Amino acid sequence: MMDLHRLRLLREVHGRGTVHGAARALGYSPSAISQQLAVLEREAGTPLLERVGRNVRLTAAGQVLVRHATTLLDGVEAAEAELAAVAAGRVAGVVRIGAFQSAFIRVVAPAIRSLAEAHPDIRVEAAELEVEQAAPALRLQQLDVMVGDEYDGQPRAVHTDLLREHLLREHIRVVLPEDHPSAAADRVPIADLADLPWAACQPGTGHREMHVRVCRELGGFEPDLRYSSDDFLILLELVRTTGAGALLPDLVIGQGAPGVAVRLPAEGAVGRAVFLLTRRTRTPAVAAVADALTEAASRATPDW
Numbered sequence: 001m002m003d004l005h006r007l008r009l010l011r012e013v014h015g016r017g018t019v020h021g022a023a024r025a026l027g028y029s030p031s032a033i034s035q036q037l038a039v040l041e042r043e044a045g046t047p048l049l050e051r052v053g054r055n056v057r058l059t060a061a062g063q064v065l066v067r068h069a070t071t072l073l074d075g076v077e078a079a080e081a082e083l084a085a086v087a088a089g090r091v092a093g094v095v096r097i098g099a100f101q102s103a104f105i106r107v108v109a110p111a112i113r114s115l116a117e118a119h120p121d122i123r124v125e126a127a128e129l130e131v132e133q134a135a136p137a138l139r140l141q142q143l144d145v146m147v148g149d150e151y152d153g154q155p156r157a158v159h160t161d162l163l164r165e166h167l168l169r170e171h172i173r174v175v176l177p178e179d180h181p182s183a184a185a186d187r188v189p190i191a192d193l194a195d196l197p198w199a200a201c202q203p204g205t206g207h208r209e210m211h212v213r214v215c216r217e218l219g220g221f222e223p224d225l226r227y228s229s230d231d232f233l234i235l236l237e238l239v240r241t242t243g244a245g246a247l248l249p250d251l252v253i254g255q256g257a258p259g260v261a262v263r264l265p266a267e268g269a270v271g272r273a274v275f276l277l278t279r280r281t282r283t284p285a286v287a288a289v290a291d292a293l294t295e296a297a298s299r300a301t302p303d304w
Contacts, residue, residue, distance in 0.1 A: 006040040007069035008141075009033055010048060014066050015140045017055045070161075073141060074281050092121035093285035097293075098134035099126065099147035102232055102251035103274055106300040107147060107167065111292040118292070122285050130205075130230075131156060138162065138277055144286050146277040147293065149249075151210040152270060165276045165290070167297035170250040172210065172270040175239050176261045183261035190219035190265050196245040199227040199238040210270070211247050218267040236260065250301045 012022040013033065023030045041048050048062035058066060099108045104126065112124050129137070131148040138146045139161065147167065150156045174188045180196075182188045198215075200223075201207035208225075215223040227238045232252040239246050240259040249272050253262055276293055278286055 003040070003043075004069075004072065006036050006043075007065065008073060009036050010040060010062065011066050011069050011073070012140055013037065013049065013056060014058055014062070015136055017057075019056065074279065090121055091119050091284045091288050093283060094123045094125060095144045095285050095289045096142070097124060097126040097145045097147070097289065098129035098137060098143045100130055100149055101128055101230075102249065103147045103149070104128050106251045106254065107274070107293055107296045110299070111289070111296040114296065115289060115292045119285075119288050122288060124289065135159065135162075135277065138279065141279075144278065144283075145289055145293070148275055148277060149206065150273045150275065151206050152272070153213065154206055154209060159277075161280060162277050163280045163282070165294070167274045167276050167294060168301055170272045170274065170301060171264060172214070172247050172249055172272060173253060174263045174265055175236065175246045175248050175253070175257065176263065177239060177243050177245075178259060178261050180243075180245075180261065183263065185266075186263065187266040188263040190214060190267055191221070193245055194219060194221035196224070197226040197243070198223045199229070199235045199242075199244040199246045200225050201230050201232075201235070202228050205230060207247075210272075214247060214265070214270055218265060218270075 009022065013019055016022045019030045019033050019037075022028075023033050037049065044061060044065060046061045047059050048065060049056045050059055097108055108126055112126065115122055115124060129143075129146075131146070134143060134146040134148065135157070137143040139159065148156065151172075174190070174193070176183045176188070176193075176196075182192050198211065200211040208228075211225070212223060215221055227235070227242065227244055229235055229238070232248060235246045235248065236252060236257055238244050240257075247270070251274070256262070274297065276290060278290060282290065
């Protein structure tokens with residue numbers, strides 16, 4: 001009989017693309033994983049991996065085994081959740097959430113509070129993670145729920161093995177120093193801000209791509225991206241203290257931001273969708289957490 005632990009290792013190596021990547025994710029040494037996979041290959045009676053440069057890929061037999069391993073591991077997860085619920089007499093279990101910063105503050109934290117009252121036997125573990133980190137972890141069962149974001153015109157990858165639900169839609173707002181000349185209007189033309197220094201997320205992020213696109217398409221200029229941080233609260237503080245401008249979503253601004261002017265762009269609406277991802281088979285505990293996140297999201301955006 002094949003060992004479930006070894007099947008999980010095989011799936012992890014497949015998902016990470018390298019033995020070293022799987023080792024880092026799981027906290028094992030590469031040699032330990034290689035030894036366990038060698039045992040699995042002997043149990044299977046056929047090679048499961050083949051080397052391609054520095055990476056590895058599944059053989060046809062390995063692909064069959066990973067497909068069945070996913071089904072088996074999902075079944076074990078469901079069984080453990082059901083046993084926990086039976087033992088507790090109500091919905092129970094551990095649910096691991098990954099979410100980006102502003103959703104963590106405005107959606108995940110309130111949901112955890114409500115779950116503590118409605119489902120005290122659900123243990124929620126939550127971490128700040130971007131979509132690029134969280135989606136692979138969800139597929140590899142290192143997370144159970146993920147809250148992600150998608151800017152207009154920048155669609156995220158579609159995973160047919162995952163279930164996606166819409167949580168909310170945010171406006172992207174122009175955030176300016178209070179004394180900026182354009183702050184007097186309810187809507188600010190992006191084209192009038194060509195000489196402004198800007199604060200945005202790091203290169204390679206969805207926010208940075210959105211920021212550059214908005215300035216180019218709506219404003220007709222290349223932005224002077226002078227300050228960079230992936231912490232939206234730092235970006236907000238940079239506007240407040242340095243005289244920079246920023247393009248920030250509703251969840252960051254909350255019910256208001258003292259010391260800055262928050263306006264909509266005059267050229268048209270720019271937005272971001274916030275969504276929930278889980279595996280298609282949800283345990284009762286995961287379903288309860290998803291419901292709590294949906295409820296918290298319905299109260300998260302400001303009524304401007």
